[in-house]
Each structure stands twice: as structure tokens, then as C-alpha cells.
Amino acid sequence: MARLILHIWMSLDGFIAGPKDDADNPLGINGLRLHKGFSPQDWPTTGPDGTVFDEVLATGAVVTGRRTAELAGFWDGDHHDGVPVFVPAHERPAEDPPGQVRYVTDGIESCIAQAKAAAGARDVLLHGAYTARECLRAGVLDLLDIHLVPVLLGGGRLLFENLGTEHVELDLVRTLEGTDALHLRYQVRRP
Amino acid sequence: MARLILHIWMSLDGFIAGPKDDADNPLGINGLRLHKGFSPQDWPTTGPDGTVFDEVLATGAVVTGRRTAELAGFWDGDHHDGVPVFVPAHERPAEDPPGQVRYVTDGIESCIAQAKAAAGARDVLLHGAYTARECLRAGVLDLLDIHLVPVLLGGGRLLFENLGTEHVELDLVRTLEGTDALHLRYQVRRP
Helix, strand or coil, X not given: CCCEEEEEEEECCCEEECCCCECCECCCCCHHHHXXXXXXXXXXXXXXXXXXXXXXXXXXXXXXXXXXXXXXXHHHHCCCCCCCEEEECCCCCCCCXXXXXXXXXXXXXXXXXXXXXXXXXXXXXXXXXXXXHHHHHHCCCCEEEEEEECEECCCCEECCCCCCCCCEEEEEEEEEECCCCEEEEEEECCC | CCCEEEEEEEECCCEEECCCCECCECCCCCHHHHHCCCCCCCCCCCHHHHHHHHHHHCCCEEEECHHHHHHCHHHHXXXXXXXXXXXXXXXXXXXXXXXXXXXXXXXXXXXXXXXXXXXXXXXXXXXXXXXXXXXXXXXXXXXXXXXXXXXXXXXXXXXXXXXXXXXXXXXXXXXXXXXXXXXXXXXXXXX
């Protein structure tokens, strides 16, 4: 059974991008710091970081927020290995996205269900803070892989905000000490 | 040489207290969740949690924010083992604090220097988010012991905010997996 896994790089003070992130500067001012050691070009393929790399690439489908997808140029239609990429959207944009990317307009639950069906026995990779929060609220996020970066950014885009004040209980199910980040896997407890 | 160590319990989304924390409810609405397993009465004395417990009690002086001290009733004048407790304050309050607690009004650097001198070879324990941020800005915080609690609180009092956008680089120097929290020790890099 596929699981929905968020993979995200976060500073100890909770930021996933620096201030003023936009199309010209997707990670914001000095936000590249967060991905130090993990750019697609220099990502380590051995050790704990390599394990994370392998797991990301072993996923059988991708769900991504529209903003993240647009900033990434829709990965030119192929995120990895030609797996399908699902982008939840309130309305279908005029232009179709390229390659394996498709919009899903009938809600987040349906989007995740379609992605899981497409992934088969493999996991589904989740990208994007906004969509992650939507999935948390809808109770469809299975795992949070937080790659905790040893820096205080001081400002920028937070991963967790406006979640509401219902506690979401987590279980820490794995800790891997990488070179440039501590890889923490949390399982979301179902109420 | 004494080191200044912040010990603080923080949810994965960065909160150290729930919403609406005040004198009647120091940890805010449902904020007691953060200290689950670590109340003074039930704190484990063995294993990784016990190590943290021992280290806190081995400190030779305490620096604490005034708000934290007041909420804790100044620990009736004795935080632990009669070590001196320093409370940075802008102005000296009319009433003297009890027991081993004293106000320091000549700035955070002086306060930390006095506490380190008093601690001798032992470390100095730091309490309080506001004072921790002051120490970070002043460059006098040596270690952050973040006890990361596997829960998303969704709201409340943040540990890190208004730090400014200068990055503060950290080194993860120890990871201990406790029963109810992941104990992360970060060393603050000097610029």
C-alpha cells in the first residue's frame, strides 16, 4: 500500500525558504543555504544522505503544490523515471502542463487517491508546504521526512503555519544523521 | 570554562507553549503536552532522558528570563542545589527576589559573564525563549539543547522569532533519542 511522504528541507527555526521567494529566486534570499549539499548535482549517493536520495527516487508518483511545480518549471514534464505527477488545483489552468504532469481539480483527497493508485506498491512523494498543510488537515499525510538543517534562517517561508490548534501527534520512526542535515521521519498518528 | 546552554522543549512546529499562556496557565492551552514525560515529578532518571536530567542538575548557575522566573514562582529561591540564579532585567524591580535569585540590570553580556564566573568549571543553564533570543543576538549562547517533541501544536509561543535575517550557523554535536522527545544539542558557530 502506497504511503504519502513529504520530503522537505527545513531550518531549525522552521523555514523552508528565505525571505521574498519568487520565480526569480525560488528559495528566497539566501535560501539556497537550506539545500547545501543536496542540490541535484551534488547530492551524495552513499551513506544516510544516499538512503534519502534513493527513497525519493524510488517513489512511484509525485503530488506537488502548483506553486512548487511552477517554480520548478514542471521538471520539464518528468520529475523522475517518468512517474506521474499530480498537481491539485482549484480550477484547471488554460494551459496543460508538460509530460507526465496533470492537474487534479476534484479535491485533495481525490488527488492523493489517484496518486496512490498510480504508484501501486510504491510510495508517493509530496512536495510543497501549502499542499503538505492541506494534506495534514485532510488527514491524508502518512509520513513527514523532515531534513533538519543546522541553521537559524531568521525569516522566510515557514513550513508549519495556520494548521489550527488541534494537536497532530507524530511518532518519530527513523533518525538518520546526514552530512548536512538530520533526516527525521515522523509518522502521522491517525486520531 | 563554563558554557551557556539553553534547555528547552519544542514541538516540531517550533512552539514552546500553547496559545494564551499566562500566569494561570504558564504553558498555554494544552501546552502541557510539551512536557509530557518530563515534569519534575515523573522525569526519567535513566537512559537518554536521564542523561539530560543529570546535565541540567549539574549546572553551576542559572540564567532565566524574568517572565519564566515569575511564572515559576522563582523556584522558591532555589532552582537546584542552591546555585545562583541570574535574571536579566532592564530596571531593578521594587521587590527583591527570594533566595539565590538576583536581578542583573547592566546588560545581557554582563549577566552571562557573572553567571559563568559563579558557575566556575560547570555549565550555565539558560531558561526562557526571549532571553535565549537576546543571547543569540549578543553572540553569548554556546549550546542549544532542543528537546524536540513529536507533535504539531498548531499555535502558541514560538521559540525562534524576530531573530533578524542574519543566518546563525549551528553544528549538531549530539543526538539522543529519548522516550518522549529527541534530544538535539547544537553548538552555535562563532562568526
